[in-house]
Amino acid sequence: MCGIIGYTGSKQVKPIIIDALTTLEYRGYDSAGMAVCNNQKNRTDVYKCAGRVRDLEKKCEFKDIDSTCGIGHTRWATHGGVCDTNAHPHSVGKVTLVHNGIIENYKDLIDEFDLSSALTSETDTEVAAAVLDHFYEKGHDAKKAVKSAVKKLKGTFALVIMFSDIPDVIYSIRNVSPIVATLSEEGAMLASDNTALCRFTDRYFVVPEYTIVELKKDKVTMWDLNDNEITPQYLTMDWEKNSAEKNGYPFYMEKEIMEQPKAIRDTISGRTRAGIPNFEADHIPDSLFTGCERICVVACGTAMHAGLVFQALVKSRLNMHIDVELASEFMYSDPVIDEKTLVIAVSQSGETIDTLEALKYARRKGAKSLSIINVKGSSIARESDYVLYTNAGPEIAVASTKAYTTQLALFYLIVYKMAHIRGVLSDDEIRECIRNLKRVPEVVSSVLDEKNAVHVIARGVLDAKDLFMIGRGLDYSILMEGSLKLKEVSYIHSEAYASGELKHGPIALITDNTPVVALVTQERIMSKELSNIREVRSRGADVALFIKADLIQSSTREFDTFVLPNLPDELMVFPASVALQLLAYYVSSDKGFDVDKPRNLAKVVTVE
Ligand code: M6R
Numbered sequence: 131m132c133g134i135i136g137y138t139g140s141k142q143v144k145p146i147i148i149d150a151l152t153t154l155e156y157r158g159y160d161s162a163g164m165a166v167c168n169n170q171k172n173r174t175d176v177y178k179c180a181g182r183v184r185d186l187e188k189k190c191e192f193k194d195i196d197s198t199c200g201i202g203h204t205r206w207a208t209h210g211g212v213c214d215t216n217a218h219p220h221s222v223g224k225v226t227l228v229h230n231g232i233i234e235n236y237k238d239l240i241d242e243f244d245l246s247s248a249l250t251s252e253t254d255t256e257v258a259a260a261v262l263d264h265f266y267e268k269g270h271d272a273k274k275a276v277k278s279a280v281k282k283l284k285g286t287f288a289l290v291i292m293f294s295d296i297p298d299v300i301y302s303i304r305n306v307s308p309i310v311a312t313l314s315e316e317g318a319m320l321a322s323d324n325t326a327l328c329r330f331t332d333r334y335f336v337v338p339e340y341t342i343v344e345l346k347k348d349k350v351t352m353w354d355l356n357d358n359e360i361t362p363q364y365l366t367m368d369w370e371k372n373s374a375e376k377n378g379y380p381f382y383m384e385k386e387i388m389e390q391p392k393a394i395r396d397t398i399s400g401r402t403r404a405g406i407p408n409f410e411a412d413h414i415p416d417s418l419f420t421g422c423e424r425i426c427v428v429a430c431g432t433a434m435h436a437g438l439v440f441q442a443l444v445k446s447r448l449n450m451h452i453d454v455e456l457a458s459e460f461m462y463s464d465p466v467i468d469e470k471t472l473v474i475a476v477s478q479s480g481e482t483i484d485t486l487e488a489l490k491y492a493r494r495k496g497a498k499s500l501s502i503i504n505v506k507g508s509s510i511a512r513e514s515d516y517v518l519y520t521n522a523g524p525e526i527a528v529a530s531t532k533a534y535t536t537q538l539a540l541f542y543l544i545v546y547k548m549a550h551i552r553g554v555l556s557d558d559e560i561r562e563c564i565r566n567l568k569r570v571p572e573v574v575s576s577v578l579d580e581k582n583a584v585h586v587i588a589r590g591v592l593d594a595k596d597l598f599m600i601g602r603g604l605d606y607s608i609l610m611e612g613s614l615k616l617k618e619v620s621y622i623h624s625e626a627y628a629s630g631e632l633k634h635g636p637i638a639l640i641t642d643n644t645p646v647v648a649l650v651t652q653e654r655i656m657s658k659e660l661s662n663i664r665e666v667r668s669r670g671a672d673v674a675l676f677i678k679a680d681l682i683q684s685s686t687r688e689f690d691t692f693v694l695p696n697l698p699d700e701l702m703v704f705p706a707s708v709a710l711q712l713l714a715y716y717v718s719s720d721k722g723f724d725v726d727k728p729r730n731l732a733k734v735v736t737v738e
Contacts, residue, residue, distance in 0.1 A: 133203065312334040324505070328373070333367075334367065335363050373523045374526060406560055419547060500516045573705050605659070633665065
């Protein structure tokens with residue numbers, strides 16, 4: 131969703147803004163814009179348009195922009211259609227600002243400040259600019275005006291502001307929607323997320339909520355709403371400098387799929403001692419896992435699918451009660467939560483608002499909380515009692531891949547840890563589990579080595595309109611993620627179905643040449659699964675089979691087959707998921723789609 135950048139310093143700002151907005155494209159957007167400080171004319175110049183960052187770049191191509199201070203924005207439309215006028219920045223009077231989030235009471239504010247005839251766009255953002263300008267006109271005191279204006283705003287917002295008569299200074303304030311900032315020798319910078327900052331510096335701080343930030347060329351100052359100065363709490367990004375670049379791959383999705391062996395290894399690394407899971411470096415006490423009677427996972431999309439695999443493991447290994455809830459439904463479903471509940475929030479970005487709100491709700495009910503997050507210092511991480519970071523590096527493609535498998539790696543460590551401290555498995559049994567878990571990166575590598583074979587299968591479904599993915603038990607959970615992956619990047623309607631459920635309705639949709647992807651990795655339910663595959667085959671389905679090597683039989687050779695390298699059944703989720711990611715990737719790229727930016731989707735979902 132909306133991306134934000136702001137810079138004031140010694141360098142020309144236009145290329146900095148364009149570069150940063152290009153980096154932020156992955157968040158999903160439909161318009162782009164920037165505002166720069168024009169010191170000669172004592173004004174703020176705004177350039178904006180519906181379309182891509184390259185359209186904005188063209189728009190400014192022949193403009194003589196000589197400025198070292200400016201703000202930029204990519205918009206994902208919420209209030210008002212996609213058009214030049216609704217694009218950010220918005221200017222009212224001396225105020226120019228960009229915004230991420232939603233001003234829920236914008237209609238009331240239009241009435242209260244009598245703005246209806248003054249507004250030119252349909253956005254809630256322009257209303258915020260008008261309210262701020264109203265207060266600024268009263269005393270020309272930027273801090274006071276920001277303070278008074280935000281007291282009027284309801285909703286979520288990250289506002290980044292310039293005043294035309296305060297040259298080379300940028301202000302910002304936020305509620306929920308994130309802003310990170312930094313100061314380096316080249317100037318001061320802020321952004322909606324640190325992928326935009328990582329090529330400049332590896333140090334950044336998260337701007338606390340309801341804190342006014344003032345960026346000058348050589349100084350960053352923050353105050354709370356009572357005028358107390360706040361010291362920035364700097365964090366260090368452990369992302370390598372070029373880790374947010376494509377490094378020769380045509381798409382980030384392919385690059386991120388290929389990075390999984392390393393990402394999984396990095397996630398496990400340092401979290402075992404003498405072959406036993408150990409979270410001391412993450413400051414997680416054993417009591418977190420011994421003190422709970424039930425577990426509740428809250429997450430969205432792919433992260434929720436990782437939770438489903440965890441659920442199967444918790445049931446099979448720990449015999450414990452666990453719920454996995456869609457974060458967007460959680461609060462409205464009267465969840466059973468108490469102080470004996472461990473709530474686990476899972477999120478790559480750490481900013482998904484549904485997950486954040488679900489976590490806050492669970493904590494209000496007394497639950498202890500742990501989050502599994504990729505982005506350090508993100509909102510969900512800060513809201514949780516404890517955090518386990520997936521060390522996946524930046525994930526830029528909208529379709530989540532390495533975040534999912536590293537979330538899984540942490541879930542396996544958690545289950546083995548709990549099995550150990552709750553006395554369910556012996557030390558030797560745990561060591562055996564960890565030995566197998568540590569084989570995952572090498573097994574995933576061998577799937578990646580065979581990617582051309584998946585590509586061949588992908589060619590067979592390019593023209594499909596609808597597709598089924600069928601499996602049982604753990605395979606069904608894996609396919610839910612595989613199916614999401616395919617539909618989001620290829621636009622093929624794909625349904626994951628528990629195979630045994632087919633004959634209770636959906637088998638009516640199977641006719642000649644209906645593509646069916648079948649997954650067989652679980653020995654104990656294999657024979658039932660193979661019967662279900664034959665049921666769809668005898669109704670004309672074209673079956674592509676993904677099967678664990680050890681489970682191949684003479685009767686399975688009639689299908690187009692991709693052989694998955696062996697691991698214990700419990701861990702087959704890793705090679706199977708990676709093969710399904712490759713399937714989705716090849717279908718999308720062969721169809722000529724913009725794989726990394728599927729239509730209508732955003733990488734970071736900051737609206738409910
Ligand atoms: O950042 P999060 O992990 O909280 O994001 C959750 C979902 O929005 C995300 O997994 C989404 O489903 C992906 N596009 C799936 O590939």
